Amino acid sequence: MHTILIIGAGKSTSSLIRYLSEKSKTEKLHLIVADKSLAIAKKMIEGFSSTEALELDIFNAEERQKAIQDASIVISMLPARFHIEVAKDCLAFGKNMVTASYVSKEMQALDEEVKAKGLSFMNEIGVDPGIDHMSAMKVIDEIKEQGGKILMFESFTGGLVAPESDDNLWNYKFTWNPRNVVVAGQGGAAEFIQEGQYKYIPYQRLFRRTEFLEVPGYGKFEGLANRNSLAYRSVYGLENIPTIYRGTLRRIGFSRAWNVFVQLGMTDDTYHLQNTENMSYREFVNSFLPYSPYDSVELKLRHAVKIDQDDLIWDKLLELDLFNPNKKIGLHKATPAQALQKILEDKWTLQPNDKDMIVMYHKFGYEMDGEKKQIDSTMVSIGENQKYTAMAKTVGIPVGIACVKILNKQITMPGVLRPIHKEIYEPVLNELEEYNIIFNEQEKEYKGYNPDQLN
Secondary structure, eight states, X not given: OEEEEEEOOOTTHHHHHHHHHHHHHHHTEEEEEEESOHHXXXXXXXXXXXXXXXXXXXXXXXXXXXXXXXOSEEEEOSOGGGHHHHHHHHHHHTOEEEESSOOOHHXXXXXXXXXXXXXXXXXXXXXTTBHHHHHHHHHHHHHHHTTOEEEEEEEEEEEEEOGGGOOSTTOOOXXXXXXXXXXXXXXXXXXXXXXXXEEEEOHHHHTTOEXXXXXXXXXXXXXXXXXXXXXXXXXXXXXXXXXXXEEEEEETTHHHHHHHHHHHTTTOOSSOOSSTTTOBHHHHHHTTSOOOXXXXXXXXXHHHHTOOXXXXXXXXXXXXXXXXXXXXOOOTTOOHHHHHHHHHHHHHBOOTTOOEEEEEEEEEEEEEXXXXXXXXXXXXXXXXXXXXXXXXXXXXXXXXXXXXHHHTTSOOOOEEEOSOSHHHHHHHHHHHGGGTOOOEEEEEOOOOOOGGGOO
């Protein structure tokens, strides 16, 4: 009997627990779901066999170490900054570990010790990062194996509302951590390369530089640049590639409207506002606008961001109830970003029967036998409801698959890992197809960039 310790019972664990519970009989698994809230952990395992809940304070070293020592393998679903303490304990007690988060510098620093102990610390095995890595490396490796040279790689992922639950003007609802959505893109310019020319988009311009894409059966989307695409040249073995660009997908028009919040300063998370417990939504908006005893808040905002009353952006702002004088922020010393998040959660929270959608789009440009070609690869996953979301599915199931395959010694590569190696991505992608997480690949006319006409 293998004991799997899952630390953290957040939203993304729902599909992970269901997957592992379904595998528990054939794979002889016992799940322990640990969380600081025993009630949340108990609720998450309701109705599942071979599971138990555990109250665990990860800052209590004795509690944490005992739980890890008793496990066969550890899955950390904690916020990324807390993985390192779990990792150190796993290293000390000789336990393999799986997370869906990016490899941090602190985690990477453990690589030699992890290898020396013959352990596998699998990271970046969720959706983005995760499924994006695996699906990209599959095509990249296939092109290279056939003697091709990669000229262009673009990759976009979006967590969005499914068409059947899309009932607001923004065509958007929160499908993951709302805070990450509000502060996305901050902390430095987006960096990428096009036809050998390095490009940078500072935060204040990020939401006005988008690329349009169309996904068969699901319509048009816009892609905006992620912060650092250049790092993926070495990760994917594409050090000399002329064009590499990674981005986030939204429905067309979202970014132009979101830019209003950016220009006003409402997404800033570096300082605290006064009296936000009692501040109304209208007062929050007004606090970013010039003083005028004669003009309304609405008029001042339209003037500040230069939008007309008949502009669709204006309708989007009105839909959020931004100018309501009665609704309160209700948070103690909130930052602008925290206050904005509170307002958006009123309108963008998934309802119990709402469905979300994960959309992924890769473009591969390459040269083979003197001919330039292009492959476009797309994947769309639709959630079931507010609990079993597409986000939870595409994060949780690959984490679960990797966990079981490490336990069964089908994945044996030691070290601090990403799923960019064939022995990892091939079996995981094959099993994901059983859960309708499937990529559709189409050959297209190669559309590179003219270096003299770069945007």
